Amino acid sequence: MIDKLRQIEIKFHQIEEQLSDPEIISDMKRYAALNREYKDLKDLVTIYHEYSNILDAKEVAKQMMEDDDAELREMGSDEMNTINAQLVKMEEEIKFMLLPKDPDDQKDVVMEIRSGTGGDEASIFAGDLYRMYSKFFENQGWKQEIVFVNEGSSGGYNKIEFEIQGQDVYGMMKFESGAHRVQRVPKTESQGRVHTSAATVVVMPKLEMEDVDIKKSDLKVDTFRSSGAGGQHVNKTESGVRFTHLPTGVVAESTDGRSQIKNREIAIQRLYQKIYAQQKASYESDLAAKRKSLVGSGDRSDKIRTYNYPQNRLTDHRINLTLYSLDKVMEGDIMEIIESLRLYENTERLKEME
Numbered sequence: 001m002i003d004k005l006r007q008i009e010i011k012f013h014q015i016e017e018q019l020s021d022p023e024i025i026s027d028m029k030r031y032a033a034l035n036r037e038y039k040d041l042k043d044l045v046t047i048y049h050e051y052s053n054i055l056d057a058k059e060v061a062k063q064m065m066e067d068d069d070a071e072l073r074e075m076g077s078d079e080m081n082t083i084n085a086q087l088v089k090m091e092e093e094i095k096f097m098l099l100p101k102d103p104d105d106q107k108d109v110v111m112e113i114r115s116g117t118g119g120d121e122a123s124i125f126a127g128d129l130y131r132m133y134s135k136f137f138e139n140q141g142w143k144q145e146i147v148f149v150n151e152g153s154s155g156g157y158n159k160i161e162f163e164i165q166g167q168d169v170y171g172m173m174k175f176e177s178g179a180h181r182v183q184r185v186p187k188t189e190s191q192g193r194v195h196t197s198a199a200t201v202v203v204m205p206k207l208e209m210e211d212v213d214i215k216k217s218d219l220k221v222d223t224f225r226s227s228g229a230g231g232q233h234v235n236k237t238e239s240g241v242r243f244t245h246l247p248t249g250v251v252a253e254s255t256d257g258r259s260q261i262k263n264r265e266i267a268i269q270r271l272y273q274k275i276y277a278q279q280k281a282s283y284e285s286d287l288a289a290k291r292k293s294l295v296g297s298g299d300r301s302d303k304i305r306t307y308n309y310p311q312n313r314l315t316d317h318r319i320n321l322t323l324y325s326l327d328k329v330m331e332g333d334i335m336e337i338i339e340s341l342r343l344y345e346n347t348e349r350l351k352e353m354e
Contacts, residue, residue: 001091001094001095001098004098005044005048005051005094006048008041008044008045008048009045009048011041012038012041012042012044012045015034015037015038015041016038018034019031019034019035019038036106040101043097044094044097044098047090047093047094047097048094050090051087051090051091051094054083054086054087054090055087057079057083058080058083058084058087060079061076061077061079061080061083062076062080063076064076064079065077065080095350096346096350099346099349099350101171102171104170104171104174104205105168105170105171105174106167106168106170106171107169107170107205107206107208108163108164108165108166108169108170108205108206108208109163109164109169109170109173109203109204109205109206110147110161110162110163110203110204110205110206111133111161111162111163111164111173111176111201111202111203111204112159112160112161112162112201112202113126113129113130113133113157113159113160113199113200113201114126114157114158114159114199114200115152115156115157115158115159115199116179116197116198116199116200117197117198118182118195118196118197118198119197120152120153120154120155120156120186121182121186121187121195121197122197122198122199123151123152123153123154123155123156123157123158124152124154124155124156124186124187125156125180125182125197125198125199125307126152126156126157126158126159126160126199127152127155127156127157127160128156128182128330129180129199129201130156130157130160130162131330132329132330132331132332132334133176133332133334134332135331135332136332136333136334136335137164137166138332139332140166140167140172141166142164142165142166142167142169143164143165143166144162144163144164144165145162145163145165146160146161146162147161147162147163148160148161149161154187155187163206170203170205171342172338172342173203173338174203174205175318175338175341175342175345176201176203177201177202177203177304178200178201178303178304178305179198179199179200179201179303179304180198180199180200180201180303180304180305180306180307181196181197181198181303181305181306181307182196182197182198182199182306182307182308182309183195183196183306183307183308183309183310184307184308184309184310185309185310194310198303207279207280212272212275212276212279214245214271214272214275218245218246218247219243219244219245219246220243220244220246221241221242221243221244222241222242222244223238223239223240223241223242223260224238224240224242225238225239225240238260239255239258239259239260239263240253240254240255240260240263241253241254241260241263241264241266241267242267243267243268243271245271245275248275248278250271250274250275250278251271252267252268252270252271252273252274253267253270254266254267254270303317304316304317304318305317307326307329307330308326309326311324312324312325312326312327313326314326314329314337316337316340316341318341318344319340319341319344321337321340323336323337
């Protein structure tokens with residue numbers, strides 16, 4: 001582990017130097033990617049330094065325990081017990097931090113909430129979930145934009161779709177996908193009986209233009225003489241450029257510019273746009289398919305979480321987490337739930353690696 005942390009520190013300082021390179025600063029896409037990596041490594045380098053200091057302190061305590069002075073040996077023994085406890089805790093933390101990250105965790109999110117079984121009460125509950133999430137987004141400093149709304153007849157939503165932008169959005173919100181069940185006395189209930197209803201939530205990472213990865217080795221480039229208006233220059237010069245993306249068969253060309261260099265720029269941009277449109281169509285198809293797999297039928301029994309209002313209780317059935325603070329949860333205080341789910345996932349991933 002120490003060797004791995006040393007290598008990370010070396011890489012951290014290399015990226016630190018690159019971030020001050022004018023050529024990289026001028027390339028916003030590359031600079032942003034390096035800056036994200038720099039921030040991720042910074043936490044590891046910080047804990048590595050703390051870990052190294054504790055290891056040094058352990059050596060000092062070991063020397064104290066070997067001293068001729070009995071009092072000094074006792075002090076060394078007490079110090080060693082404290083240090084060993086610190087090391088166990090820190091080593092577990094480092095193991096989690098060294099787990100490979102899901103590249104989608106950094107992405108913005110497309111999120112959808114739909115009413116499930118339960119009629120008007122399900123729509124009202126879908127609205128309550130949207131309000132809960134909105135308050136959480138606000139506390140995180142994230143931005144959100146509503147894409148589609150279909151309001152319920154008695155309040156709330158039959159369906160609401162929105163996008164969230166911010167830091168590590170998908171990494172924090174991905175566990176919310178599934179059926180959410182509510183148990184409470186509906187506003188529409190005249191006799192005070194507790195009803196059970198459901199709403200479904202889907203969280204998907206948002207596809208961005210930079211997700212399009214085109215390798216030079218996958219491109220076939222042709223130049224040709226342009227035809228049409230433009231005089232002798234257009235007809236005699238091979239200024240037209242055509243790109244063919246071999247893996248997908250997508251073709252884009254340009255004869256708009258007077259120079260081949262300009263037409264290359266235009267054609268490659270068009271190629272990116274076409275492949276992006278193709279990937280987006282595939283992504284939206286996957287989104288629809290994944291929605292079905294994530295939320296199941298939307299039935300009350302097909303749930304990941306239960307919100308019990310009479311007992312002020314929330315239960316996440318995947319990790320057997322129960323909180324008696326539903327009132328705070330519905331005001332956007334869901335960080336404890338998210339952190340518990342992330343810890344569970346990381347623990348399971350550690351078991352797989354061992």
